[in-house]
Amino acid sequence: MRYITAGESHGPQLTTIIEGLPAGMPLLAEDINTDLARRQKGYGRGRRMQIEKDRVQIVGGVRHGHTLGSPLALVVENKDWKHWTKIMGMEPLDEDEEQEVKRKITRPRPGHADLNGGMKYGHRDMRNVLERSSARETTVRVAAGSVAKNLLKLLGIEVVGHVLEIGGIKSNVTEYKDIQKVKEVTEESPVRCLDSEAAEKMMNAIDEAKQNGDSIGGVVEVIVEGVPAGLGSYVHYDRKLDAKIAMAIMSINAFKGVEFGLGFDMARKPGSEVHDEIAWNQDQGYYRKTNRLGGFEGGMTTGMPIHVKGVMKPIPTLYKPLKSVDIETKEEFNASIERSDSCAVPSASVVAEAVVAWEIANSILEQFESDRFDVLKAAINAYRERCKEF
Ligand code: EPS
Numbered sequence: 287m288r289y290i291t292a293g294e295s296h297g298p299q300l301t302t303i304i305e306g307l308p309a310g311m312p313l314l315a316e317d318i319n320t321d322l323a324r325r326q327k328g329y330g331r332g333r334r335m336q337i338e339k340d341r342v343q344i345v346g347g348v349r350h351g352h353t354l355g356s357p358l359a360l361v362v363e364n365k366d367w368k369h370w371t372k373i374m375g376m377e378p379l380d381e382d383e384e385q386e387v388k389r390k391i392t393r394p395r396p397g398h399a400d401l402n403g404g405m406k407y408g409h410r411d412m413r414n415v416l417e418r419s420s421a422r423e424t425t426v427r428v429a430a431g432s433v434a435k436n437l438l439k440l441l442g443i444e445v446v447g448h449v450l451e452i453g454g455i456k457s458n459v460t461e462y463k464d465i466q467k468v469k470e471v472t473e474e475s476p477v478r479c480l481d482s483e484a485a486e487k488m489m490n491a492i493d494e495a496k497q498n499g500d501s502i503g504g505v506v507e508v509i510v511e512g513v514p515a516g517l518g519s520y521v522h523y524d525r526k527l528d529a530k531i532a533m534a535i536m537s538i539n540a541f542k543g544v545e546f547g548l549g550f551d552m553a554r555k556p557g558s559e560v561h562d563e564i565a566w567n568q569d570q571g572y573y574r575k576t577n578r579l580g581g582f583e584g585g586m587t588t589g590m591p592i593h594v595k596g597v598m599k600p601i602p603t604l605y606k607p608l609k610s611v612d613i614e615t616k617e618e619f620n621a622s623i624e625r626s627d628s629c630a631v632p633s634a635s636v637v638a639e640a641v642v643a644w645e646i647a648n649s650i651l652e653q654f655e656s657d658r659f660d661v662l663k664a665a666i667n668a669y670r671e672r673c674k675e676f
Contacts, residue, residue, distance in 0.1 A: 287648045289430045295420035296370040300362045302426040304433060306651060307347070309355030311659040313436055318342045321432035321636065322362065322425065328632030329476040330492040330502075333625050337366045342429050355657065360429045364422070374417070391416065392614045395621045397602025401613075410613065421539040421630065424637045431640020434647035440659070441666055443512040443646065447639030448472045449479045450595065452631050453491035453502035457481040465511045465591075478632040496628040499605030503540070503598045504631035508642040513581070514670050515572065515589035517649045526585025527649050528594075534641040535596040538634060543597040547580025562590070571674030589673070594642060598634050601627055 287306030293299055322340040340362050347358030367374070372387040379387065391412040394401035403415030435445050444465045449472075450457050459480040462468050472478045477492075479485040488504075495502045518527025532544040552560050562574035574590050581592035607620030627633075650656075654665040 287651045289644075291423055291426045291430075293364075293423070293426070294374060294417035295364070295422035296366055296374045296417060297364060298367045298374075299364060300423065300426040302360050302430050304347070304358040304360070304430055306656075307353050307355065307358055307433070307437070308651070308656045308659040308662050309353055311353040311437060311440065312351055313344075313348055313353055313358075313433065314351060315342050315344050317436055318344075318360070318429050318432040321428050321435070321640065324473075325425065325428045325633050325636040327476075328478065328630065329489050330496070330627055330629030330631070331633065332627040334366065335627075339365060340425055353659070358433065360426065360433075362425050362429060373413075389413070393612050393619055393621060394610055395602060395623070396608045396610055397599070401610075404613065412613075419539070424539065424633075424640075427538075427644075428637055428640040431637075431643045434643040435640070437647045437659075438510075438512075438643055438650075441512075441650065441663060443510065444469075445508065445510045445639050445643045445646070446472070447478070447506055447508045447635035447637075447642075449475075449477055449488070449631055449635050450505045450507050452477060452479075452488040452504035452629060453495060455484055455487045455491055457484045459484075462509065465509060468509065472635075476632070478635050492629045495600075499622075501600040501602070501604060501626070501628050502631075503600040504629070505595055505597050506631060506635035506638045507593060507595045508635075508638050510581070510592040510642060510646060513587045513589065513592060513646060514666065515587055515673050516669075517587040517646065517653065518582075518585045520584035520586060527587065527645065528582040528585055530645045530649070531592075531594055531642055534645050535594065535638060538596065538598075538637050538641060540598050540601060540630075540634070541596050541638075542599050545580075545595045546582055547593055548578045549580075549595060552578075562588070572676070592642070592646075594638075596634075596638055598631050601630060603627075 289302050289304040291302045293301050319341055326335050326340055343361045345359045345361055347354055347356050399419035400412040400415050404412045409415050446465055446468050457479050471480050475485050477485045477488045519525035535541055535544045560578055562576045562578055565575055566572050577590040581588055581590045603623045603626035607622040609618055610621040612619055654662050656662045
């Protein structure tokens with residue numbers, strides 16, 4: 287399965303095409319819309335989110351609530367487009383219009399793709415870079431991830447993302463027994479955090495950053511339960527599923543690092559406190575007595591829940607000016623902006639959930655016969671049974 291996205295932040299729409307889904311899988315636009323709305327929420331978002339009301343239109347690949355096995359095409363309109371029809375229009379501008387509407391960007395913002403992207407593609411109007419590098423694109427990544435989550439759920443696999451840390455304030459709830467509970471509690475939290483006391487402090491930190499014209503980042507975690515053992519493979523570097531998930535997390539705008547299980551703390555512990563002892567019982571088959579490795583050994587799932595964390599840097603669009611250089615005059619200036627989010631970590635936890643779900647769904651479709659959803663389901667159930675008795 288693969289997907290590709292297209293669309294600019296202030297263009298008419300965002301589009302994704304997913305190829306390789308099984309036929310006969312139930313799929314409703316409403317389920318995708320729920321995830322799109324979850325991504326839009328979150329304390330610390332800026333004014334753009336009051337303009338957008340993200341809704342998906344399924345324009346190919348589904349008939350009467352089931353996938354056809356043909357490419358699935360999803361479209362989300364940008365409501366803000368109506369303010370940008372000239373600036374972001376597809377037709378060439380005449381000379382007068384060019385001066386009037388183009389609002390050429392010649393001042394790269396530190397921490398964004400502006401300067402490097404401009405140099406690489408020869409865009410002396412760096413709007414050509416920022417329109418695509420904007421995190422607006424994560425809208426359709428969430429739509430694609432939502433389709434993957436739908437597939438996983440139908441196979442008994444649940445995925446949830448939540449926030450562990452914002453601006454240095456950490457959640458003290460780090461043990462979770464029930465993934466449904468994690469979903470319920472985080473859905474009610476404006477910062478998608480399980481610890482309500484920490485959540486209050488996080489919101490204060492966001493307010494403070496906003497007042498100071500600054501931004502703050504944080505740490506999100508994705509938990510996946512119900513995965514069979516042996517997804518991914520040890521036989522070749524590019525088949526390791528933890529590596530693919532790490533890549534997927536790192537591909538989210540502003541993400542700078544990934545950890546599985548104990549993560550970087552493993553460097554500070556002896557092996558006896560890192561590895562998970564193996565056990566077996568009739569009910570579960572093989573399991574681990576602990577889950578310090580976060581659900582992976584040898585690039586493959588162990589069957590224990592996957593625990594993966596990602597760190598998001600503070601959004602680089604700041605009211606508080608940082609120094610930069612105008613590419614026309616080469617003079618120094620203070621980079622500042624008109625509109626931004628002061629913190630997008632809660633939204634990023636929904637994006638992280640989506641991209642992790644995608645990788646797991648994809649590894650399942652690679653591993654099992656997947657033209658038909660019913661055949662896929664039977665194949666994965668039979669495999670689970672074989673693993674139990676192994
Ligand atoms: C973003 C800048 C802001 C954010 C945007 C990401 O948009 P604008 O420049 O229109 O104010 O709101 O995020 C979204 C639009 C979104 O849907 O998440 C950026 O520069 O990355």
